[in-house]
Amino acid sequence: MTNTPATHVPDATDVVGLYDAMFRRRDTRAEFTGEPIPAEVLDRILTAAHAAPSVGLSQPWDFILVTDPAVRRSFREHVHQERAVFNDQLDARQAETFARIKVEGIMEAGLGIVVSYDADRGSPAVLGRHAIADAGLYSVCLAIQNLWLAATAEGLGVGWVSFYREEFLRDLVGLPETLRPIAWLCVGPVRDLPTVPDLERHGWRNRLPLSEVVHHERYDPIRGR
Numbered sequence: 656m657t658n659t660p661a662t663h664v665p666d667a668t669d670v671v672g673l674y675d676a677m678f679r680r681r682d683t684r685a686e687f688t689g690e691p692i693p694a695e696v697l698d699r700i701l702t703a704a705h706a707a708p709s710v711g712l713s714q715p716w717d718f719i720l721v722t723d724p725a726v727r728r729s730f731r732e733h734v735h736q737e738r739a740v741f742n743d744q745l746d747a748r749q750a751e752t753f754a755r756i757k758v759e760g761i762m763e764a765g766l767g768i769v770v771s772y773d774a775d776r777g778s779p780a781v782l783g784r785h786a787i788a789d790a791g792l793y794s795v796c797l798a799i800q801n802l803w804l805a806a807t808a809e810g811l812g813v814g815w816v817s818f819y820r821e822e823f824l825r826d827l828v829g830l831p832e833t834l835r836p837i838a839w840l841c842v843g844p845v846r847d848l849p850t851v852p853d854l855e856r857h858g859w860r861n862r863l864p865l866s867e868v869v870h871h872e873r874y875d876p877i878r879g880r
């Protein structure tokens with residue numbers, strides 16, 4: 656009998672590198688240098704995104720790379736309008752905190768990546784999606800997380816922008832009606848990555864202790880809030 660290991664056993668530096676990228680990863684807004692991303696690095700992070708798991712191997716993502724300053728400016732204007740819409744929903748104290756928080760680095764990062772979801776790809780028989788339609792969306796989010804971690808390992812920053820109306824972004828980058836934009840990602844070289852999320856630094860919200868979100872055997876309503 657051959658003794659073939661079922662799994663690749665990573666060496667210690669692989670493991671440290673993976674955890675390091677996970678814990679150094681930060682949503683980035685203000686730290687972009689504006690420098691371009693070397694073509695081979697961009698190719699690597701897109702390849703990492705495209706290696707993500709997907710329901711039924713549907714690979715329902717597309718990546719639209721946007722560098723045109725006019726398009727980015729137009730998107731930023733729209734985001735600022737939506738920021739005002741959100742601001743109107745806040746009480747005075749929240750609005751004061753929110754005023755200090757930057758929510759995008761669209762012009763500072765030289766590249767925007769619009770990630771979209773195509774529910775028709777591989778359909779109708781998407782293996783594993785018959786009962787949970789959202790499984791397609793989960794797949795796109797995994798591709799985004801792969802890209803985010805790979806970008807972090809490459810020394811790039813990524814900022815996810817969601818202050819937009821889907822129809823606006825769809826029109827802006829020419830997505831067909833059947834595709835949903837899931838994210839605008841600001842991507843580029845950074846001076847550094849903050850160690851604390853901006854939202855924590857500005858007192859908007861803190862990361863919860865792990866013990867509040869881990870449940871044993873059954874969901875404990877005292878914990879999950």
Ligand SMILES: Cc1cc2nc3c(=O)[nH]c(=O)nc-3n(C[C@H](O)[C@H](O)[C@H](O)COP(=O)(O)O)c2cc1C
Pocket residue numbers: 680681682683684757758759814815816817818851852853854
């Ligand atoms: C789905 C999603 C949408 C987000 N939208 C925005 C956004 O519009 N603007 C922004 O500044 N950050 C956005 N973020 C980043 C979060 O604010 C950030 O992940 C959170 O504050 C934790 O910080 P960290 O990513 O640096 O750990 C988004 C993150 C996710 C996952």
